[in-house]
Amino acid sequence: MLWVKGHKKLVIILSLVLVVALVLAIALPVGLANKDNGTYYAYSFEQFNENEYYKLDGGKWTNASGEKGTYEISGDKITIYQEIFGSNMKLASGTLKDGILTLSIGGAEMKYAMKGAVHVHEYEEWTVVTPSMCMRQGTEQGKCKCGETKTRSLPLAEHKPKNEWGMDEEQHWQICSVCGQAINKKAHTFGEDFCSLCGLPAKETTGLEFREDGDGYIVTGLGSATGPIIRIPAQYDGLPVTSIGNKAFYNCDGLTSITIPDSVISIGEEAFSSCGKLTSVTIGSGVTSIGERAFRDCSNLTSVHITDLSAWCRIDFAECSASPLLYAHHLFLDGTEVTKVTFSADITEIKDYVFRGGSALTSVVIGQNVTSIGNNAFRRCSALTDVIIGRDVTLIKEEAFYECSVLKNITYQGTVDEWLAIEKEKKWDRDTVNYTVTCTDGTVSKYGTVTRK
Ligand SMILES: [Zn+2]
Ligand SMILES: [Zn+2]
Ligand SMILES: [Zn+2]
Missing domain, CATH: 1.20.5 (Single alpha-helices involved in coiled-coils or other helix-helix interfaces)
Known part of the structure; x- marks a missing residue:
């Protein structure tokens, strides 16, 4: 029992x-x-990447690339082994907690999460923080239920064109009243006599007054011609039109646009003085001199058009109001605004007043061969930040960079001693910030502090 x-x-x-x-x-x-089984998707920047995951299943894993292996869990710790040629190699280790798998792989930390294990922000109720303008993107802010906010940029706003048209020989455009850019550029559509949009005459203006002068003609006045757009012909009575006489269009207050042909060599004193409605001037590539006060009181000028930058750089301007740029501030080469200028190798002196008032200019390269920088040459170039000056410069004339209020960097291609030896006339750098001149062997500050390499 x-x-x-x-x-x-x-x-x-x-x-x-x-x-x-x-x-x-x-x-x-x-x-x-079983509590660890499931698919852990790569998760970064608040987003799942469905193409990258670890699928854990009872001690074995697979991924999107078809790789596989085993894993071991101890508490929150996980170690992942990869099966390579039949044997298991340690691939990564990390933690597995609350549906979030954090792995250190080759020094980088990767995060994987089960769907639902992490909160995915949903931004709603977007409100504008700063409205967009045509030259600057605005921002808007969205809010998630959890309180988290996110800021994103808005698309640029449309330009706001002024009513009147700007024009040169080839095309017309409008100026944006907010940013000043030329927009809606289009080739003229000539009907019978005028472009149907901007009004540019299809033909050169007839009826102007001329006076014969040697082998050419001088334009002396408006004659029977009517504005507001004047295209001076390149020829008159079989001879070239070579100059615009003194006071030729003085006080023509109906004039809005003037085109001067390549045949013209000189523009006389006060030629367009007091043309208060003049907005656009096209200067031909033959012009070499412009007389005193030629564009004085042309305070509505907004654009100067040229087709040859070297030709512009060779013009002798008698004084500041001889340049239409004084009021216009914007110089266009073949319809595109000039913002960076590199003086061509055949230029040996930077002319007085050449870019005075050119407020769109940001950088200037004055290369070798140039020996002097003119009086007022870059005065009030209010966007100019960078200037490169070649080693041959020996003279910087009066007020050359006066009121270049953001000029920061001057790069001089000679030594500190050579820079200090350049003759600099009065007020050449007045009203600029504390720029630095970088020379080949050191730097010089605006106020003369020398640091040698
Ligand atoms: Zn949220
Ligand atoms: Zn604009
Ligand atoms: Zn037109």
């Missing part, structure tokens, strides 16, 4: 062991391991 009793006990114990083993065998992979 004792044996039988003992035997029965053994059977019960064995049965219990069997049941526990069976329960464990089912519970371990399905229950305990």
Whole structure:
């Protein structure tokens, strides 16, 4: 009986062991391991990347590239092994907690998350923070229910064209009243006599007054011609038109646009003085001199048009109001605004007043061969930040860079001593910021502090 009793006990114990083993065998992979099973997508910058993931399944993983391996979990720690040629190599280790898998792989930390384990912001109710303008993108801010905000930029606003048209020989355009850019550029559409949009005459203006002068003609006045747009002909009575006489268009207050042909060599004193409605001037490439006060009181000028920058740089301007740029501020070469100027190799002196008032100019390269920089040459170039000056310059004339209020960098292609030896006339750098002159062997500040390499 004792044996039988003992035997029965053994059977019960064995049965219990069997049941526990069976329960464990089912519970371990399905229950305990199961809480980590699932797909962990790469998650960064608040976004899931569905193309990159680890799919964990009962100690084995696979990914989007078809790679596979095993992993071990101990508490929050996870170690990932990759199966390479049949054997397991340690690939990464990290943590696995609350549906977020953080792995350190080759020194970089990568985050993977189960869908739903992380909060994905949903930004709504976008409100404008700064409205867009045509030259600057505005911003708007969105808010997530969790309180997080996000700022993003808005598209540029449309330009606001002024009503009147600017024009040169080839095309017309409008000026944006906000940013000053030339917009809506288009070739003229000539009807019978005028461009139907801007009014440019299809033909050169007839009826102007001329006076014969040697082998050419001088324009002396408006004659029977009517404005507001004047295109001076290149020829009159079989001879070239070579100059605009003194006071030829003085006080022509109906004039809005004037085109001077390449045949013209000189523009006389006060030729366009007090043309208060003049907005656009096209200067031909033959002009070499412009007399005193030629554009004085042309205060509505907005654009000067040229087709040859070197030719512009060779003009002798008698004084500041001899240049239409004084009021216009914007110089256009073949319809594109000139913002960077590199003086061509054949230029040996920078003429007086050449870019005075050119407020769109940002950089100037004065290369070798140039020996002097003219009086007022860049005065009030209010956007000019960078100037390169060649080693041959020996003279910088009066007020050359006066009121270049943002001039920061002058790069001089000679030594500090050579820079200091350049003759600089009075007020040449007055009203500029504290710029730095970078020479080949050191720097010089505006106020003369020398640092040698
Ligand atoms: Zn949120
Ligand atoms: Zn604009
Ligand atoms: Zn037109």
